[in-house]
Amino acid sequence: MSNYHIKHLEEYFQVYRKSVRNPESYWEEIAEEHFMWHKRWDNVLSYDFEKPEFKWFEGAKLNITENCIDRHLRTRGDKTAILFEPNNPDEEAQHISYNELHERVAKMANVFKSQGVKKGDRVCIYLPMIPELAVSVLACARIGAIHSVVFAGFSSSALATRINDSDCKLVITSDGSFRGSKTIDLKGIVDEGLKKCDSVETVLVVNRINAEIEMKEGRDQWLQPLLEKAETTCAPEIMDAEDPLFILYTSGSTGTPKGMVHTTAGYMVYSAFTFKNVFQYREDDVYWCTADIGWITGHSYIVYGPLANGATTVMFEGVPSYPDYGRFWEIVEKHKVTQFYTAPTAIRALAKENLEHVEKYDLTSLKVLGTVGEPINEEAWHWYDENIGKKKCPIVDTWWQTETGGIMISPIPYSTPAIPTFATLPLPGIQPALMDEEGNEIKGNQVDGRLCIKFPWPSMARTIWGNHQRYKDTYFSAFKNMYFTGDGALRDSVGYYRITGRVDDVVIVSGHNLGTAPIEDAINEHPAVAESAIVGYPHEVKGNALYGYVILKETGESRNQDNLRKEINQLISDRIGPIAKLDKIQFTNGLPKTRSGKIMRRILRKIASNDTSNLGDTSTLLNPEIVQEVMDNVIK
Numbered sequence: 001m002s003n004y005h006i007k008h009l010e011e012y013f014q015v016y017r018k019s020v021r022n023p024e025s026y027w028e029e030i031a032e033e034h035f036m037w038h039k040r041w042d043n044v045l046s047y048d049f050e051k052p053e054f055k056w057f058e059g060a061k062l063n064i065t066e067n068c069i070d071r072h073l074r075t076r077g078d079k080t081a082i083l084f085e086p087n088n089p090d091e092e093a094q095h096i097s098y099n100e101l102h103e104r105v106a107k108m109a110n111v112f113k114s115q116g117v118k119k120g121d122r123v124c125i126y127l128p129m130i131p132e133l134a135v136s137v138l139a140c141a142r143i144g145a146i147h148s149v150v151f152a153g154f155s156s157s158a159l160a161t162r163i164n165d166s167d168c169k170l171v172i173t174s175d176g177s178f179r180g181s182k183t184i185d186l187k188g189i190v191d192e193g194l195k196k197c198d199s200v201e202t203v204l205v206v207n208r209i210n211a212e213i214e215m216k217e218g219r220d221q222w223l224q225p226l227l228e229k230a231e232t233t234c235a236p237e238i239m240d241a242e243d244p245l246f247i248l249y250t251s252g253s254t255g256t257p258k259g260m261v262h263t264t265a266g267y268m269v270y271s272a273f274t275f276k277n278v279f280q281y282r283e284d285d286v287y288w289c290t291a292d293i294g295w296i297t298g299h300s301y302i303v304y305g306p307l308a309n310g311a312t313t314v315m316f317e318g319v320p321s322y323p324d325y326g327r328f329w330e331i332v333e334k335h336k337v338t339q340f341y342t343a344p345t346a347i348r349a350l351a352k353e354n355l356e357h358v359e360k361y362d363l364t365s366l367k368v369l370g371t372v373g374e375p376i377n378e379e380a381w382h383w384y385d386e387n388i389g390k391k392k393c394p395i396v397d398t399w400w401q402t403e404t405g406g407i408m409i410s411p412i413p414y415s416t417p418a419i420p421t422f423a424t425l426p427l428p429g430i431q432p433a434l435m436d437e438e439g440n441e442i443k444g445n446q447v448d449g450r451l452c453i454k455f456p457w458p459s460m461a462r463t464i465w466g467n468h469q470r471y472k473d474t475y476f477s478a479f480k481n482m483y484f485t486g487d488g489a490l491r492d493s494v495g496y497y498r499i500t501g502r503v504d505d506v507v508i509v510s511g512h513n514l515g516t517a518p519i520e521d522a523i524n525e526h527p528a529v530a531e532s533a534i535v536g537y538p539h540e541v542k543g544n545a546l547y548g549y550v551i552l553k554e555t556g557e558s559r560n561q562d563n564l565r566k567e568i569n570q571l572i573s574d575r576i577g578p579i580a581k582l583d584k585i586q587f588t589n590g591l592p593k594t595r596s597g598k599i600m601r602r603i604l605r606k607i608a609s610n611d612t613s614n615l616g617d618t619s620t621l622l623n624p625e626i627v628q629e630v631m632d633n634v635i636k
């Protein structure tokens with residue numbers, strides 16, 4: 001039995017020690033045993049932090065879709081690969097078997113080819129969470145085209161920026177999408193965006209909502225008739241280990257989005273390995289990640305990781321609040337979901353609602369719960385543990401990034417004892433380091449610093465598309481011979497990591513470093529508080545002072561606000577110390593959030609600092625309208 005599946009903490013430590021003593025042989029063994037290669041690698045790893053350049057499994061030849069589909073056909077052909085749950089609960093779910101997926105990917109790949117798409121070309125995928133999205137991703141990989149999935153909630157200008165940055169040749173979209181009780185005119189957004197794009201030759205359109213749309217002569221084509229004519233098999237393009245697999249854009253703290261480039265072999269090995277271990281996936285499980293495939297979480301843990309393991313992966317088109325707040329739990333019951341992976345922001349939103357929405361459903365199929373995307377506060381963690389996991393399901397708080405390609409720090413269920421708000425221990429092969437501002441590594445436990453990774457791992461992003469210098473500057477210049485994550489973290493007395501938030505979320509008040517996340521945690525413990533965000537603003541005496549934006553639960557809204565402010569500060573004082581008390585507290589109905597649920601603290605910081613002349617790009621916000629409301633109620 002290989003060490004692909006870790007079952008005990010003791011085993012974790014053994015595996016971990018082995019993995020860092022000799023990373024090359026560790027990953028080589030996994031790559032050898034669990035994947036299908038056309039040619040073996042000549043060299044497991046070569047790297048240079050100065051250039052920076054990282055190559056894994058160089059010389060190997062493979063196609064990732066053979067690993068995700070073809071090799072399962074003999075033993076799992078009729079097993080459900082993708083379980084599609086539509087937006088509308090009255091529409092029937094689709095069980096797409098591995099055999100069917102094989103055929104659908106081949107047909108889509110042949111359609112792409114018929115439109116002139118070749119190995120190395122970029123294809124932009126702008127689709128809602130429908131099977132065609134996963135199928136297009138895999139079809140690109142089948143023929144060696146580089147996919148660039150753009151989340152179908154992004155605006156036309158955000159779409160155009162991304163298409164132009166990587167000169168996509170083809171765009172695949174749909175006539176529209178369903179989102180709760182609404183429909184969204186995706187094709188209209190594409191038409192608007194493409195006014196600014198010269199590289200796009202073809203737009204393929206999936207019919208999802210039967211909308212009347214305009215089709216531009218010579219550019220736009222309905223997908224269905226092309227699929228009907230397409231051959232049902234497509235030989236895989238044989239790729240080099242380091243050939244790019246996809247580009248995925250992530251926003252930086254400044255400037256244009258960064259097109260992170262992931263390559264084939266290392267990404268495959270690491271996403272598959274982490275999927276199996278972090279979710280303790282077993283053959284008959286039904287795994288559900290609620291993310292959108294437009295984010296890295298969807299790439300690695302809806303598509304590639306699960307399919308490389310021959311798993312059944314649920315794809316949900318809708319939203320947690322439609323037709324009501326019980327929708328997630330209804331789906332868990334209906335499909336007997338065993339692993340459930342979501343974001344803290346979703347948990348907090350659902351925890352605000354009546355518990356009846358949870359209690360109506362049978363959640364006993366669940367075995368493992370996961371969270372990703374931001375630090376999870378204690379209150380949300382306990383709500384998840386008690387009401388969803390019924391205190392029987394390990395919770396994996398998984399820390400990672402678009403750039404890391406896969407989960408880096410996370411408990412392993414049944415092995416790592418969890419502590420709320422701690423991502424706990426690094427996965428095998430991952431070597432975190434905490435650094436001080438002078439560039440020295442902070443050794444030992446009970447310390448905090450800037451989180452870096454000091455040795456390469458297989459799924460690290462290899463460059464920023466078209467801008468290698470920016471890749472170097474952003475990730476490899478702050479600390480020598482290290483990858484800098486941009487996050488702060490602390491390591492507790494037993495070596496567990498807790499992510500304290502982006503380093504730029506740290507506020508220095510009277511010379512004290514204060515992470516905003518722990519203060520928010522303290523505030524969120526107040527029974528009347530639903531959510532909060534803390535930022536720093538300039539203060540004459542302290543350098544910086546703290547400004548809190550607080551959303552109240554319905555029950556809190558009738559309370560006297562001055563009393564609430566006092567209670568909140570008392571809580572902070574109790575939990576963290578008087579130094580962390582807030583100078584100003586603004587009660588608000590909402591907070592500006594990115595589409596992946598992250599609070600845009602940059603905007604809140606400017607508002608609190610009375611510096612609203614240039615709020616920067618707000619086009620990627622989920623709720624741009626809230627910005628004005630927050631500004632109107634600012635406390636001067």
Ligand code: 6R9
Pocket residue numbers: 250295296297371372373374375376397398399400401402403423485486487499501502596
């Ligand atoms: C996968 C993903 C990355 C940033 C990362 C960090 C934050 C993600 C977290 C977490 C605390 C966790 N983050 N997971 N913070 N605990 N479990 O979210 O990728 O969208 O690129 O965001 O998200 O700040 O640096 P991405």
